[in-house]
Amino acid sequence: MRYDACIIGAGADGLAAAATLAARGLKVAVVERDSHPGGRCATREFHPGFRASPYTDELPPIPAEIFWSLDLARRGVVLAPASASLALWPGRQSLLPAPAGRAEAFRQAILARVLADSAAPANRGWFTPRAPYAPWPGEELSTRTLSEALEELTADPAERANLMATFLTGRVCNPALAGSALQLLGGARGGMAAGGLGRLGEALRVAAQEAGAEITCGLEATDIRRKAGRVTGVGLADGSDIAARAVISTLDLKRTFLSLFSWSELPRALVDRAGAFRPAPGTARLLLALDALPEPPVGTEACALRGPIHLAPSAAALDEATHAWRRGALPARPPAMLRLVSAVDPSLAPSGAATLTVTLGAIPHTPFDGAWTHEKRDRLSATALAIIEALWPGLAKRVIGSELLLPPDMEQMLGVSGGDLAGGELAADQMLGLRPFADPDCRGGRTPVQGLYLAGPSSALGPLATCASGVEAARAVAADLVARRL
């Protein structure tokens, strides 16, 4: 049976793409390597009775139109509104409301533009003139540094560091480099889901299946079959094939082009671009099960604990951490963001207990002195707990269970290259019109390979919004099918 589209990866983007395409009456197959769909949208019971979203607590926001068209609210997705974040310094703290402003306006404008681009069919005709370049909203951020962009909001350096941590949400970057202001675009948070992100994954699966998509789990896609330069289907690990007119890959750029194809069959420029696409500094996640709700640090109100808690953010520490990551060194003081997830969603921990997630930034995928051993993992956990204990005394002794997820673990569990959840560094030459291809024909999720579409974290909308890149690719597929470009 020949499908109209085959989607590789049943994460948020893949399922949203499947639901969008199936709703238009097209035959869609989704192939997922893991035993259940959801990808990053998962809830994991890491200790008996204690659950948390393992990879990240909050995903980028889902655009309102997609939230409603996929009917996610009725399917059980409730997203908590963005909350104020707290910064803990030795001896003091500072509460910062959820940031908005120009960065949010840029995000919305970029979303609108890419979704509009995707709806126009691929420009492959001889006589269609090339449209003149229209500057991207937010392009001015690619020459500015993050510190400078935040200087407009506040002159106080401590508050600026706090704002920086709020936008980076556990990631790191060098805030003094030109182009780092683009991190502002990736800093929007869509809110915690009631019941963990797994509820979102479940709702998206239901949306896709009820629309008519077929989801196959437990099978890995190993090749993309092509004939005369056009994509004809996907080869699976068990030797079988899925024939399809279009393929949407929600894997990141490197995995899509370097593992689903043999290098010799792709144009050299494409292979070079995929290889040179730089990863973002990796994050590690430490999930902690606490036997009782810890006493808040002195001077903090309980309501301040519902939001993200940044531990002593400072621009110099970010700089240092980024350089340490580049060298592959284990950071002495990784930037850390805590979230008392059970304070927002009590179902994540047994009554009276608490679940705490810690996001550590600038963790190398492979330390320079060899792979991650048990000893190194324990050392990292101990370092993290020591840092937390210093700023939040009494917390460490409440820990009854923990799990540490490092970039190699995320790579194995999610299939992301290098354990990089961001799908590529948010640098000036890898964002907006250049993410991932500079070619103006590759708009709206299209790639230089005819019939292959890219959604997921390495696409233009990946870091900006959830499900949007899937919907964008789906619209592009639909537009191209209608215009008989496939």
Next chain:
Amino acid sequence: MNALRATPFHARAAEANKLNAWETRGGFTLAAGDPGEAVAARFGAVVADISWHWRASISGARAGEFVSRLVTRDPARLQPGEAMRTLWLNDAGGVRGLGTLARMGRESFLLISTVDDLGWLADGAALYGVQVRDVTQEVGVLELIGPSGGKILAAAGLEVELQPFALRKLFWRGLDVTLSRFGDGIELWCAPDDALIVWDRIAAAGRPFALCPAGQRALDILDLESGIVQPGRDFTPVRDGFSPKPAPQSLGLGSLVEADHIFNGKRGAAGPDKALVGLLFDSETPAPQTYVMRSGAVVGRTLGSLLSPALRRAIALAAMEPGAAAPGTVLTAAGAPCRTCALPFLPPR
């Protein structure tokens, strides 16, 4: 971080706020009140709390030089105790602020506006070695609007002849107060600790003159009816250092820019001059921030727009091309028909 602040008159505002309608302006909790209170200002008088307006004190040896560079009108003509309404622009000529500049002393000024811009003033003041300070919370200010305003103050013991845009310090039965006429009514300034005493005195003096307390909604309507443009409400001031929009002329505020005065942003793009006119709608639906059309062509843009209970129609302030600004022209804004009027909408009190 930004806990909501209360003005010095909060306690009395809470008692007077029968509808329990509150709103936030400039970080302060204020009684929103009922729009109908604006009509009371045409009868006797209303008293409203404008302590939330941002006030910055500028002082130093070169304060006069700094202020001269900052604002679009020459402050040299101001004597101590005099004030003027003025704009200040960013480097490219975009409007950063609109407010009242008062000279308090030879090298001491006070800048009052509804939107704060302390960062900009501080940046500029650093170049001149001048001190800039936010003094919003050092004073409580009431505004008395209405034909009986002067009589109420006289009855309370504040007998004073004030010119428009002037201020005078007085000693009033044991309290240090200042009286000013920067807007349509008379402002009474006092120390925050004395606020409730002042309110009570005014309320007592005003009883025979039908004095009512008014909320912020009524104040907005009174401003519009008099043709007073306020930043934040009627237009968004630019917060960038280098964006040329909105230009003063495009807001109809070209009259506040003196051509032969040298000020920051003078060399920016100016644009064609637009006139600030009033629009009277045929219906009660206001139309803020929309385009104004005449036979399908855009001829202007509305700034602020509200329902005026006195006129029982929606009114708006608009920046229009001079050709379309003649009173009585029929236009359309947001699909609703309207007519231009000369400002102020209602005869002055």
Next chain:
Amino acid sequence: MSEALDALVIGGGPHGLTAAAYLAKAGMRVALLEAAAEIGGTCANALALGDLTVPAGAQTLYALDPRVVSELKLVRFGLKFAARDLMQIGLRTDGKPLLLGRDARAAARSISAYSQRDAAHLVDFRRELFAFARAQRALWWEDGPPAALPDELRRQGATGAAAMLDAAFESEAMRAVFAFDAMAGGMSPAAAGTALLFAWRAAQEMCGLQGAVAVPRGGMAALAACLSAAAQGAGVEIRTGAPVARLLLSGDAVSGVVLASGEEVAARIVLSSLSRRETLLNLAPSGAAGFAAAKRLTHGAEVGEAKFVMTLKAVPGFAALQPAARFLIVERLENCIAAHAEARAGRLPAELALEAVVPTAFDTALAPPGTDILSVLVRPLPVVPAEGWSKLAPRLSEAVMAILERHAPGLRANITGLICVTPKPLRDPLEISQLRASWRARIATPIAGLYLCGEAGEPVPALSCRAARIAAAIAAAHLKGAAR
């Protein structure tokens, strides 16, 4: 100053002299004010090193506008080049040096010791870079209307030099040899847009060769002398020992300057070859530059370069490879990124990048026989180190000596004199967006009649005189327009 002046030029360095000469040739009455006793600015032989005097500024010329040379007829005033096309040589501790001359085949031979792929790729890299650079000359050489940005310029304007070099070359050696140029203007190689620095360098032309690096015969002071002669020949009145204290404004426009002595000099336009910061914050009256612009200017450049000049008893060993060369001594590109961050934090970086030139190897007249001069530029360094230059300078000298000793054993014993020039604190920071802006945007200031004709007007701070030429044209047009 008997007659009324049309134009005043502040600063008697090569930029100021060029601007003055052009204005005089356009028929204006021009005076040039130089604060020091000698004309020449950073090109003048102002530093004493034993019996010699050496300049404090650039050691090579790679960006001098050929139209300045021809239009001002500098050859007639004595400008000759001792070296026309310095070879780029990368010295390495882990292998043989990389000899990257204009002949790509010979270059390929030395690269193939490190990587065959890079050796083959260098030809394509150079060809594409030079072609792209020539295409951008419309933007970087002419003061035309800003053209719509072609895709490649936009893409490169977002790419960091490190990313570009990583994509172009696989061997550490090749990446490192370009790392020095990637840090021009105090930029980090990882910063977005630094890839354009290579294109800008390749867009220059010296002695008819694209992307060449030349050294004038007689050193940079000879260039200053030629420019001075050209300016005087055109009728410019040059006043030395006349430092400018502030600008005089009448209303919104400039009307002259006030010297430190109190003397007022009136002129209808003023061209300043000083930095933007110096001109608009120090010389202009407070607030005249605009509050937002002044706030941006308060932060000076944080990372800069230092210059070491030493006299030696004998030529250093590496000069035997090729006397007319610039020797780039950098270990790894990644370390330069970390070094930049350290310099920004105010510390001496662990790794440094050096560019060394031995001018006496090809210009024997610079020093008496038996003495050689070694001139070294060191990047990246903090402009204002946390501990102060008095403490940092000896540690820096030690670090530089150690690096040089590795490549030229016995150098230390041969040194007869050493001088260190620390980074200038008032330099404007380089903003990569300047590389895509128009000339007028960089040259014109918020004050009418005041123009920047020095490095502040260039897209990348370098001794180019192109900004001076264009500023003079803009100023002359302004005067003619005003006269009408």
